[in-house]
Amino acid sequence: MSHQQADLGKTPGAAPSDARDGLDRRTVIKSGALVGAAAIITSKKSQVLAAGAPWPAPPVLCGTTTPTSPATRPFIDNLPVPPPALPVLLHPFPTRTANIAAGEAARAAHQRWSEFLPLIHYHMTAAPSLHKHHTDLLPSYLWTFNGHYPAPTPLNYYGVPSIVRFRNALPEQQDNPTFGVSEITVHLHNGHTPSESDGFAADFFGPGLFKDNHYPNVYAGVDEFGGIGDPREALHTLWFHDHRAASTAHNNFLGLNGMFLLYDAKDPSHELPTPGSLRLPCYYGITDIPLILADKRFCPAANGRNEVFQVIGNNPVVGDKWIVNGKIQPKMRVRRRKYRFRILATGPVKAWSLSLIRSDGTQAPVTVVAVDGNFLPSPVVISDRPLDVQVAMRYDVIIDFSAFPAGSKVYLRENAAQNVGVAVPDPAPGLPIGNVLMRFDVVNMDFLFPADTPPIPSVLAEMPDPIVPDGVFQWNFTLENGRFLINGQEFDHNRIDHVVLKGSSEEWVLANDVAAGNWNHPVHIHFEEGFIMSRRRRVSQNPDVFEDVPLLPEELGRRDVYPLPPQHRVVMRMRFRDFSGRYLIHCHNMNHEDDFMMVRWDIVDSLEELTRKRREIDERRMLAGLPPQYKHGGLV
Template sequence: MKATGLRHRKGQLPNPPDSTDVEARRTFLKLGAAAMLTPLLLNGRRAGADDDPEPPVFPPSPPTTPWQEELPTAITPLPALAALTPAPTVAPNIAGGEAGRAPHQRYDELISALGVAPLLYELKAKEQPDWVFNPAYPPQPIWGYEGTTPGATSPGPTIFARYGRPILCRIRNQLPQNHVGFGTPEISTHLHNLHTPSESDGFPGDFYSANKAGPTLTAPGEFKDHFYPNIYAGYDQLQNHIGDPNEALGTLWYHDHTMDFTAPNLVRGLFGFYFIFDPLDPGNERDPIPGALRLPSHPYDYPLSFADKRFDANGILFYDQFNPDGVLGDKVVVNGKIEPVLKVAARKYRFRLLNVGPSRFYGLSLVTPSNVRQTFTYIANDGNLLPAPLLNQTLVSFSVAERADIVVDFSRYPIGTELYLINRLRQDSTRGPDGTGIGSNGPRILKFIVDRFPPVQDLSQVPAALRPLPPLSLAEIAAARVRRWDFDHDRGVWVINDRLFNVQSARAQIPQGAAEVWVLINDDDGWQHPIHIHFEEGRILSKTREGRNVAVPLHERGRKDVFLLGEDETLRVFIRFRDFLGKYVMHCHNLIHEDHAMMVRFDIVAQSGNPGPGGGGSSGSG
C-alpha cells in the first residue's frame, strides 16, 4: 500500500533539489546526461517491470586468463602515525588546508572519558596509473587509497581498530583535478557503518577537493579529519563510558560517498576495510581472557571484496554514469584482481566477505574442481556477529554493501587441494537477480590452493554462542513513532516517497535518543533495493511479500545496516538514534539508484529543552 498524500500528480516531476539545484546537479553529471534523461522524464509513464524502456546492451568484456594473479597470503594492517602535520584540531583548520566541516562532536568529553589519546592515521585518495586487473588486460589507471606504503591500492589499506580506543583519520584528496572520463575528483569518505558523529560520517554533500566544497561544507580543502570515537551505540543510555557491548560491529568498510558520483568513484576503486575488535571478539585466537571467542585471527582473518566491473574491447575499465539503469559488470574483481589465486594454510580462516557493487548480487559456494559443494560456518552479517553460528552452510548470499563473515576449515584437505568460490546467483540486469535465482553451478571467481601447514597449532574456534542481541522491548516498539518510506521508480527517476534527494533539507527530524519503526516499502515490480540506513543498526521486525507474511532468514535476524527490499516486499525495522546529532542519510545501495537521487536526508536533533551533548551537527531545514 502506498503512503497516502505523497504521490505527485502524473505528468508533474518530483520535487527538484534546491540551492540552485546543487550546482545544476553537478553540471548534470559532468555534462552529457541531459539528452539521455530527458526522454525518460517526459515519457509520462510509471516505469514498472513491464513498461520500462529497455536498458542499453553493453558489449561483453574481453576474455581473461584465470588463476594468473596471486593475492597476498596475509594483509598488512595500516600502522598508526606518531603525528599529523598540521596537528588535528576540534574546529576545522581551514587556514591549514582542511575542508570546512563542522567541529568534531563531543571530542574533548569522549577523549577524557576514554582516558586515551586518539590513534592517528592518514589515507590519501590517489590515482594509481598502472593497475593490473588481469594479465589479459593492459595496465591502467585506477583510483585507490594510499597508506604508509607508496602507491594507491584498491581495496585501500585495512585499518585494525578497537572499541575504547578512538581514532583520528586524516583523508587527503590527491586525485587528479584535471580528470576526464567517468567519476569526479572530489571525495567524501563514509565509514560504513561505524557509530560516528555526522561531520565524520561522509555525508554525500560534504565532498571536497582543494578547489571545490560540497554544499554542506563551508570551504574547500586538501584534506578532512575524521573523528572515529570507537564507542558502542548506547553511550549516553548506559553511562558506562563506552556504550553497549551487544551493539558492537566487526567488519566495516570505508568508501567514497560523493553526491551523484558514488557509483563511478567506487567503480574506479575508492574503498577499503576497517576491522574493529573488542574483548569478546579481540582479534586474538590465543587470547587467555575467559569469554573471548578466539575466532581465527590475523593473519588468518582475511578480507575478500567482490566488485562487478565491465571492460571495453581494449580491456580498459568502462562505466556509463549517465545511464539511469547503470552498468552491470560481467567480470567479478576480487580484492582488485580478476580470477585470482589465494594460497592458504591447512587450518581455519575467517573470511570477511564484502559486496562493493555497484549492482551485482552474489550467491557464493565453495566447491571442489568437480563442483562438489563444501561446507563452512556463517558467523556474522553486515559486520555484526550473529547470536549463534550457522553451521554446515553451502551458500552465502548478499546484496550490494552487505557483508558476511564465514569460517572455512582448510585442515580437512590434503596439501595441494584446489577449491573454488563460485557465484551461483543469476543476474542479467542491474534490477537484481533473475527470477530463476540460485543455479546449481556458476562461474568460478576465486581459486584457493591449500599449499602449506600452519607454523603453529591452530587454536582458533567457533563457539556455540557468539554475541547476544540487545533485548527488544515490546512496549518500546509499540510506543515508537512509525515512518513509512516508499522506494519507487517513476518515469525514469528513482524516488523515496515520490521525492528526489535534497541535500539541504531533512525529510525527518528525529529527537536524539529516540527509537522508531521504519516501514520500508517496495511495491514496484522488477527492482530490488538494498537499503542502507546510516549511523545505527536496526532489527527486522517483520517481512511481507505480496501482502503475505514471510519468514525472516536466519542470517537477517541479527542487527543489520543494509536491508534487502525485494520485489513487492515491505520490511518493518526497529532502529534507535543515540549519542550524536546532525545530518545522516538513508539510500538504496544499488549505487546507480543512489546517484540518481534514491536517497533521503534525516537529521538527529536535540530533544526539546535539552541542548544535546555537544555541537557540531546541523539540524537541517526540515
C-alpha cells in the same frame, strides 16, 4: 525483465547521468558543498601539500560501445590482501574545528572531541594510480587511496579513538579524464560516528583540500551505559567509501573504497586464549582474510593499458570480470585449519550469490558468524543454498579446510558467469569455469603456521535489550515517471525528511510494495544498527494479497543493510543515541543512490526542536502536494 536485470541499467526513461556537469536537479548538490570561501582560496596552496608521486598519464577511453573484456587465464595470480594502514603523526595536528587556514574543508566542529580525543592518526590520500587486475592484462588507471586498490585497511580497537585525514589529490574537474567527479566525501559504513564525520553526501570537498573524520570507536549507548557504551552493540567489519552525491557509483567503480576493522576483547586481533575471546580466526592477512568483491569491464589493450571501460556522462555498466581484492579469478593456498573470510560487496550494482564447491562438484558448508559486522546470536551453517550478498553487505564466514585432504582444490562459486575468454575445462562437475570466483589450494599444516582455533562457539553474542519503539515511521521506495523516490521525493541535502529525538527509538517500515515495480533495493541506514522484526511480500494486487516471508537464520541479528526485493516490506527497529546531526537512508544500489533515491533524516537534542521540525516537514510536504507524515507533533 527480472528485477536483477532491471537493476543493471539506468532508470527507465531517465536522461544520461548529468553528475559530471551538475545540471538541473544536481545543482542543489553543487550549491550544498560545505567548501567555504576560505577553503576555496587555500585550495591551490593546499595542493602542494597533497603532492606525492607524479600522476600516471591520463587514460585514453575506448569509446561508447560496451566491449567484451580481453581473455584472462584463471588461477594465475595469488589472492592479494590489502595491507594494514599504518598510523602516522598528522601535520598539521587535528583540531576540533576545521583548520581552514591549513587547507581543511569546512565542516562542523567535532562532537565530544575532548571526551574521545583521537589517539591514532591515519592519512588516506585519494589520487590517480595504476593497477594490474591480472597478469594477462596491462595496467588500468584508477583512483585509489594511498596508491592501493582496495585501500589499506585501518585496524582499530574499541575504546581507542582515531582520526582519518582524507586528502583529495585528484585532478581538478576541468582536467579530469574519467567519468568520476573529483570531489569526495568519505563514509565509514557503518560506524557509530558523529554526523560531521559520517561522510554526508553533500559534504564533498575538492582537490587540494583535506578533511579529518573523527571516529570515536565506541559502542552505541555511551550516554546510557557510560564509558565506551554497550559492548553488545559491537560491530567489527566496516568499510569506507566515497559518498559524493550523484557520483558514488562512478568514484567507487574507480577504486575509492576499502575495509576498516574494529577489535575488542570478544574479537581481538589474535587467536590466544584471552578472557572473553571467541577465539575465531583473527590474524589479519594470515587466517583472517578480506574478500572485497567488485565487477569490472576492460577495454582492449592500447597505449600500454587495459583501461576499465567507462563512458563520460553515463553510469557504470555491469562488468564481465569478477574481481576479488583487486584480482580476477585469483588462487589462495590454505592450510588444513579454519579461516575467516570477511566478504564485502562494493558494488556499484552487482549482487553476489556465493557457494563453496568441492572438487567433486558438491556444495561444502560455510559457517556465517557475522552479518554487516555484527556477530549473530549463534553460528549459521549454509550448505544447501547460496549466500546472497547485496551491495554494501558484509558477511564474516568461517571455512574449515581441515575437512579437505591436502592437495584438494576448493572453489568459491558465483551464480552468474563471467567472461573468461579462454577454453578451460570445468574444474568440477557442474561447475563452469566462468562461475568460479576464486580457488583455494589446500595444503598440510606446518610448524610455522598458527595452530587451529577451537570449535566455533555455539553462542556468539548476547543481543542488546529488546527495542520498545517510541513511534512508527514508514519509508516508501518507489519509481515514478522514471525517477527513484523515497516518500515521494528525491534527495535534497537542505531538506529534512524525518527527525528523531536523541535517546529515542523507532520502528521503521521499509516499503517496496506500495506501487507496482520490479526493482531490488538494498536499503542502508547510516549511524545505528537495527533489527528486522518481520518481512512480507505482496503476491497480488486488486485485491491486495500479502504473505509473510520467514526470516532467514542470518537475518536474526543486527544489521545496517536491509534487502528489499520487489514487492517486499520490512519492519525494523533501531535506536538513536549519543550524537546528533544529519544522517542518511538510501538504496545502496549506487546507480539508484546517484539517481537520488536517498533521504536526509536528523537527530535532534530537544523535544522543542523535534516538534518544530516535524511541523515544518509537514508544512513543506503539503505545499508540494504530498500528504503529511505526522499528527499532533507525533507519528501517524
